[in-house]
Amino acid sequence: MAVDPAPADGWSSWPAPAKLNLFLRIPRRRPDGYHELQTVFRMLDWGDTVRLRSRDDGIVRRVGASVAGVAEADDLLVRAAGLLQSEANSRQGADISVEKRIPAGAGFGGGSSNAATVLRALDRLWGLNLGVDRLAALGLRLGADVPVFVRGENAWAEGVGEVLTPVALPPAWYVLVDPGVHAATAALFQAPELTRNAAPATISDFVSGAGLGNAFEPVLRRREPAVEAAFAALARIGTPRLTGSGSGCFVEFATRESAEAALAALPSSLKAWVAAGAARSPLLEALEGNAVIGDS
Template sequence: MPPAPDPAAGWSAWPAPAKLNLFLRITGRRPDGYHDLQTVFRLLDWGDTVHLRPRRDRLIVRHGPPVAGMEGADDLTVRAAKMLQSEQNVAQGADIFVEKRIPVGGGFGGGSSDAATALVVLDRLWGTGLGADRLAALGLRLGADVPVFVHGANAWAEGVGERLNALALAPAWYLLVDTGVAVPTAALFQAPELTRHAVAATMADFVSGAPLGNAFEPVLRCREPAVEAAFAALARVGTPRLTGTGGGCFVEFATRGSAEAALAALPPGLAARVVAGAARSPLLDALEKAGIGDW
């Protein structure tokens, strides 16, 4: 990765946090072919950094090396900027540089979070002033995970993930494992063994600690040896879970010390780290610090 852009050259840097799905159920199929989901989104105090610089022309330029799986039409950050620019007929453009830390396709929400950060910050830098609800509606056209990053709060989510209710979550630390498995979500939804009509859960079920599970876990553990191996390793230190529809796995801990002790007990060779859960998106904190936090 080349050095990050120099703020002295007009660049600003903004967090794009990762997320976890603390559970994920499919409760049915909609007439439009999409699936009805239930999940809890947990934002993390770790993620990518999106660097932005307004341009006087209307060009949207992505700088830095290409990221596998995010080139061209698949670059959600560029698509987000172009969508906002087109919808609001903005005369300015933007330079974009993303410091990638979140693995692509792991279920940690990296591409969606990068896109949301671009939407939220360019809304300020370009003076479009759409606010969270309208930006979230735009973001939904890019992906079902984008709205939660736009709003920046941990949330209970339903629908395709766009119906959000903010949820206060206790402090927690997470031991994450990147299995290196990048999962094509559309293909995974077509898996014949996928459970598509689970009984709907309630917030009371979640709060009580009921094991709600992830509908994609048995599919991926069967299909991907690396995911099964990660689950076996994590099972020695806690209760492993899958996040989203990706190959990423995690275990939750009440304290940082217990999470770090579990990390030290893992066998070598796993791409693992300890991160803290966030009470809200670090992006909101950064906007407030910059004095542009109000919608």
């Protein structure tokens, strides 16, 4: 991705990477109805691209295609920009569009990552300099997964997913599968068979390679035949896991070559691809360059 300090048409492009949850446990349900989680977020070097163009009239508008069925006012991209405007008392506006690659409802974090990219990039473009902590707090108002994308580091997470401890993860490549099921997170959290009293894990447990699992996996595999079929196919190439509370599945490999060989062994009917794990979010690389990231 090349650096273009002054795109001719005023647009700039920013990465909005996907994520994986390498495990997900629910130790308890809080009295307020929210669930305490434990997970590790892994950033991927693959995802959506958010395009932004500043306006001086205070209007925030979505340009181009949108996620089917999502009204402009409800779109996390638009809501993130509006929240930033309100927090900073800014009179600036923005045109916003997104090139979608991350499937919706699959647990790869597309909407949350898009929102975080809008917060970080418009903070830069509007010259607000609110700081990462303040932006992460704004992100939490949009969704529990937004803060980890705002901070951009692989992290051990607790609370509802917002209490983050950066962790160093080794290089890895992943075969990802989208079974085509839009998992409804709210409904899954209410599932009577969901395990909500798992023994709390520690970072040491994770580092030791303990199989910590994903609380939503048995629920989705029983309820969704397409998810069960994806797991059966992936079991032929490795140990499949579920990401987040979505339907997306993955298998981890140590090298790109082994991941690509495994991908080639899967049925062609499966929507599958390879993505690399990132040491940190590609968005941070874009922000730390002293220029706006262009399209080329």
